[in-house]
Amino acid sequence: MTVDFVQSANQITLDMKSKDLRLLVLDALEGGGRGHLGPALSLLEIVRALYDSVLLHDPKFPLLPIRDRFILSKGHGCLGLYTVLADHGYFPTSDLKNFCSFNSNLGGHPERATLPGIEFSTGALGHGLSIGIGMAMAARLRDEKWRTFVLLGDGELNEGSVWEGAMHASQHQLGALTVIVDFNRMQASGELDSIVSLEPLALKWKAFGFDVIEVNGHDVAQLANVLGASVELFGKPRAVIAYTVKGKGFASAENSTAWHHKAKISGDEIALLRKEMNA
């Protein structure tokens, strides 16, 4: 079963919308001259499915009280979130080229204080799940039906604080909380298995008291279907293991640590990536 998901994530072709979003990512990367490309591309379809089809949200009213909450705990994947937010009209897409500049509202990690649509500032890994637990608990205390989604990176699962949160999410039976793991099986210094293996990942989350579902993390329809399933305020929280490809969509970036993060990106490199997208 695991092998099938890895294969299908690698093999699935991206539709025109996903390609267009990736061109927006390149605009931001080019403007900033730096960024975490690979990590953003593995989560792009997850975020797209959430904002296109799952979350109750309003770009004109980012703090809509009944909105669903989404926390990008894997904050360094923010280029994937910024492009989706821009696509939905939270801010002009022309702002993307200001990524990481001094007065920009688009930092290398997302900030609630500077950008509408960001629920919580992340970047220091391992924080988002406990924040989400607090939010989900707030909803339940007030008997409000909005849901909380927290997207974690797989490398982020190295952080012990994630598992502190997992234990408590289950203890509190936060049925309206969904954890999504961007399972691209790579981290900054190499493949997960060469650093800290997470297998058996689905069983781990099940052992921590979650209902676990595995999906192809680049299949937008499947993601929307799974993430959009109805939930109850009381019950097991959910863990959606999304099999993804680091750098998905660009041949030179796929499954590569080289594009985990670059502090200096040349115009030639951007041109090559654009060429790959248009090929």
Add this chain to the structure above:
Amino acid sequence: MVYKLAKTDPRIVFIGSDLGAGTLREMREDIPAQFFMEGISEQHVVGFAAGLAQEGFIPYINTIGTFLTRRAFEQVSIDIGLHHLPVRLLASGGGMVYAPLGPTHTAIEDIGLMLSVPNMKVFAPADAFEMENLLSTLVGDEDPHYVRFGKGGESIVTQEFTTFELKPKIFGNESAEIIIFTTGVMLQHCLDAKLELQTQGFSTTVFHFPYLNDLSIEELDSYFGSARVRLCVEEHVPRGGLFTQILHELISAGKPLTNLYQLALPDSFSHNYGSQMDHLDSNGLTAPKVVAKIKELVSGSSKSNRMRT
């Protein structure tokens, strides 16, 4: 006190981290929805509180101070400080209260750590009376709070101050030749020292700073003119606590630093156990030893301007 506040304000929740059996039992039974006893997971507890606070609740977290300030420092700084959330960190055992349990449990640098977090208001009340006033006065304050308290049961010495304000409490007048600056539960020892000094003919004024971010020290000029010794007495390592804050504010205001001295815990982890009083005594922080040091300073027979143990 948290239970009392929570009864009238549904935004208030209490979060403990595997505290002793029976902690706030009445609150747990009476308003269970506002009571959380989480596990030994301080990083989760602080993040959980931040998530609740972001949604409009006012969480009061209580556990041993070191586990909030050391273990969960990143969560305190980023989840609470950066997001400017009204979370109250009630830190048990400031200073050497937990001396018998060793250096893993003694919060000797907590004030310095918490003062370094932007937006964090840092408090060290002297007794339960002041603490209750502080909590009830600032219940709706939008800033995060760190409140360092002792073991409980300290003598009540602030009863003449019936309201809580973000400024020093002054015990004495403007013509004193000895000034003592202090904070937290050290106040009772400093007041005992003041009594003894006065019987020996040294007029003494004690300033207690329960709020450490802004001492408003430039407003105390009228008290300093006649002072021969200005001694800071704190149950904290030398750097980062009250004395550092005094220096910072005096220098920022262009005020003189003459006759300024410090008594503090040493810049080291203690490998002694015993009681809090044992450590105060061995580090010169008890009333008799503070008196003796002041007399040395007055006579000019002290060898250095900075106190070291």
